[in-house]
Amino acid sequence: MTDWPPGLLISAPASGTGKTTVMLGLLRALAEDGLEVQPFKSGPDYIDPAFHRAASGRASFNLDTWAMDGALLDAVAARADGADLCIGEGSMGLYDGVATEGLSGFGSSAETAARMGWPVVLVLDVGGQAQSAAATALGFASYRPDLPFAGVILNRVASPRHERLTRLGMERAGLPVLGVLPRRGDLTLPERHLGLIQAVEHPDLETAIAGYASFLRAHVDLGAIRDAAGGGAAHGARDLPPPPARRIALAQDAAFSFTYPHILDAWRAAGAEILPFSPLADEAPAPDADLVWLPGGYPELHAGTIAAAQRFLIGLRRHAETRPVHGECGGYMALGEALIDKEGTRHAMAGLLGLVTSYEKRKFHLGYRRAVLEVPMPGLGAGAALRGHEFHYSTILEQPDAPLARVANADGEPVPETGSRRGTVTGTFFHLISTEGAWRAS
Structure with a gap:
């Protein structure tokens, strides 16, 4: 039997809300604080894990409820052995999956979080709205009552007044605000037609990740993030698939x-x-x-x-x-x-x-x-x-x-x-x- 470390899932209502830069900044900031942080990627994305590894120093692995059965999910999750904390990055929107159920589910990030027992941190782009953002967050928090919900990180906040009004909405909805990220145009990763460029092609990846970490450290409550982690139940050891040759x-x-x-x-x-x-x-x-x-x-x-x-x-x-x-x-x-x-x-x-x-x-x-x-x-x-x-x-x-x-x-x-x-x-x-x-x- 192996104890999985507790974890969190970083997700969002949709793609393009900034969850990858939040993920990379959190991985590096927590690693700088002395934690062994194990990254995961929910879903089949094959580009993000290399960025995760660059930020955390540990290999990142995909967890996929459409393509993996329970035994393989357990085997992949066991790669977190020796870590203090797991952080998974969602794909697309939190509840987005495919139409037909796969080996363990529909492939949504919510399924990954539920199976691992990881509370969800919702990265919410609040541009163009204030109190109304709370209605969106509340909908995500209540859509699946069995899914643990840690709180929200407000992204692309335009001003102190914008922050105050948005926080008022979150307080009324009873949703913890774990961080508030001011709007900045330089917090994007280069892209091409398949999404992000590869990590090995980034012109200065280390500088970029260090900048994300400093930004997150200044605007996110890292202690509250750590305290919100959950899961970590004991599971039996599983075997990964055998090699096709020696x-x-x-x-x-x-x-x-x-x-x-x-x-x-x-x-x-x-x-x-x-x-x-x-x-x-x-x-x-x-x-x-x-x-x-x-x-x-x-x-x-x-x-x-x-x-x-x-x-x-x-x-x-x-x-x-x-x-x-x-x-x-x-x-x-x-x-x-x-x-x-x-x-x-x-x-x-x-x-x-x-x-x-x-x-x-x-x-x-x-x-x-x-x-x-x-x-x-x-x-x-x-x-x-x-x-x-x-x-x-x-x-x-x-x-x-x-x-x-x-x-x-x-x-x-x-x-x-x-x-x-x-x-x-x-x-x-x-x-x-x-x-x-x-x-x-x-």
Whole structure:
């Protein structure tokens, strides 16, 4: 049995209210105060955890009630071992989820908070309103009576008078005000079409996070935040999923940067050796690796460099002659025949699959995916049902290879992004989060 540390969930009525900057500032400020703070991200977002790690010094993990069953949620939550406090960041609005229930729920941040016993801190953008903000907060606090509610942080407050009037509304509603953040235009993180830029691309991330921490320290009651934490019940130990191979060559650079953190943690915990290499630096995968894994990322921003990386491409093709290669999203695109960038330039990729994708003709793909494998892929047998998430703007021009899986969205509707297989090579547009039931070996 393991005692989880108490925690809080930082959420909001909607996206774009400032919860990520609040989250990063809190993580750093509490760490500066000597606390071991374990960050989590509710939902499938794959960019925020790297920012969390930079702010807290601890790896951040996703908790997802649509894609994870109770056993896996417990296993991921156990990554907080040794921490003093957990802080989770919500996604979208507090109660936003998908239409169809998944393994443990609909994927909402409220479900994550309820399961973990974490009181909710609601970051409320009060621009353009005063006492009326309390009605919004009260609605969120009372919408689900079983959900613990810690209080609110008022964001983008225009003046002392604005603060006084907004506080009056909160007092009338009986809602604690844990902080008041004055309006500032420089408290935003750089973005691109998939949301925030990657943490590794931020021009001065450390300075930005230190600034958020100073701002939060000046305007938020950190003692009240700590005191509001809850949960921390004892739960049985759980196992994370096994690795798909013993020696895994993992592409890691600005073009190939994302695999869900609990997946990599599981591989390492089970004794797998992760052998990082950089395609952008024209590094070949380790010649003695059992498996090459190309994660998602932004290959479309580096397509010319990838096409010219002959040591990487030759090494990858040589590996694929006898041993498995798998790509997710951006990694899948790089395994294909070609990638067309937003200017319309065609770049030759590895050619291990026939996939041709284009960013000149953008098409938005977003959502959970359930896939039933037609054939084995590394670490998983035919017939295994997988849960994952897809988020990209590429358009498929050609997908000639045999499908890897039957893939559907969260409502069970088939999608054309079935993934591909050719010989030892497989690829998917979705990022793997979990399997249904026990992980089945191939």
